[in-house]
Amino acid sequence: MRGSENADWVCHFAIAVAPDAPHQLEHDGRWLALLYADPEMPRISSAAQPAIRVIDTPLGDAREGLRACWNGAAGAARASQCAEVLLNAVAPGSKLIPMDSRVAAAVTAIQSVSGRVSKVAAVADSVGLSESRLAHLFRDQVGLPLRRYALWVRLCTAVQMLGTGRNLSDAAHASGFADHAHFTRTFRQMFGLVPSQIAAAEFMKVEPLFSTAT
Numbered sequence: 001m002r003g004s005e006n007a008d009w010v011c012h013f014a015i016a017v018a019p020d021a022p023h024q025l026e027h028d029g030r031w032l033a034l035l036y037a038d039p040e041m042p043r044i045s046s047a048a049q050p051a052i053r054v055i056d057t058p059l060g061d062a063r064e065g066l067r068a069c070w071n072g073a074a075g076a077a078r079a080s081q082c083a084e085v086l087l088n089a090v091a092p093g094s095k096l097i098p099m100d101s102r103v104a105a106a107v108t109a110i111q112s113v114s115g116r117v118s119k120v121a122a123v124a125d126s127v128g129l130s131e132s133r134l135a136h137l138f139r140d141q142v143g144l145p146l147r148r149y150a151l152w153v154r155l156c157t158a159v160q161m162l163g164t165g166r167n168l169s170d171a172a173h174a175s176g177f178a179d180h181a182h183f184t185r186t187f188r189q190m191f192g193l194v195p196s197q198i199a200a201a202e203f204m205k206v207e208p209l210f211s212t213a214t
Contacts, residue, residue: 001025014055016090019143021051025192033066057089102127103141115153116176155190163203168195
């Protein structure tokens with residue numbers, strides 16, 4: 001993995017990428033597990049770490065557990081356990097911190113329209129904050145500017161479409177992209193892969209993680 005076309009490649013068995021960090025991913029075709037954590041998870045977004053870093057923490061049998069899920073030998077509950085191990089490796093010792101209720105309401109509002117936010121001021125007004133105050137709180141607690149988070153939600157909509165077998169054109173349209181080239185370019189900036197690579201992956205819905213503070 002690398003952060004840009006001019007950066008050096010980082011090669012390791014496990015690599016973490018910070019929220020909204022540009023990156024490019026390549027692999028040799030063997031089995032690969034990708035775990036995307038929602039930016040609104042304080043456990044992840046609050047961890048002050050480099051944009052791209054290797055994970056040297058022992059992962060136990062998490063990798064083999066995910067392989068078993070991919071092979072059909074284990075289900076969603078096992079995938080959730082493995083994800084817990086991986087997230088602990090990314091942000092060891094961190095805790096879930098309750099989100100400001102107004103920021104949480106803004107997140108819900110953005111998700112309710114699948115990230116298609118026309119005006120930040122309208123979101124701010126709906127939660128009783130000024131635009132500047134919401135922008136500050138949102139960036140502080142979510143780890144992304146509000147519009148970048150809205151873009152993340154739009155692209156997650158596209159991923160969900162691809163996971164149900166829909167084609168790239170349907171996924172681009174559902175996520176608000178009229179231009180297929182723009183969709184592909186933005187997708188790669190956010191996920192490090194092009195949409196066709198995601199479409200070829202195996203998808204599994206896992207149980208909610210971190211429902212209580214630890």
